[in-house]
Amino acid sequence: MASESCFVCERSVRIAGGIGDLWNFAFESTQGMTLELTDGAEFFLCFECMEALPDDHEPTEADVVDLRERTDPVEADGNDFWHWK
Numbered sequence: 001m002a003s004e005s006c007f008v009c010e011r012s013v014r015i016a017g018g019i020g021d022l023w024n025f026a027f028e029s030t031q032g033m034t035l036e037l038t039d040g041a042e043f044f045l046c047f048e049c050m051e052a053l054p055d056d057h058e059p060t061e062a063d064v065v066d067l068r069e070r071t072d073p074v075e076a077d078g079n080d081f082w083h084w085k
């Protein structure tokens with residue numbers, strides 16, 4: 001598995017990556033994805049932060065940056081408990 005840091009909470013997020021992960025791939029094992037905005041900006045976000053974005057309009061770069069400023073960075077501790085709550 002590869003991992004990438006969430007732009008908003010800075011948590012290290014597991015993502016499926018590489019051909020070796022192909023047969024192990026499951027949505028449960030992937031915790032984030034790259035969000036492509038209508039203005040062409042791209043941010044990697046975990047699903048939790050993605051859900052925190054406004055859903056009454058297409059998120060913009062300003063929305064993502066605003067959410068980041070309202071979110072405390074999460075220490076990556078290798079513990080997945082948050083994912084299952």
Ligand SMILES: [Zn+2]
Nearest residue numbers: 006009046049
């Ligand atoms: Zn996040």
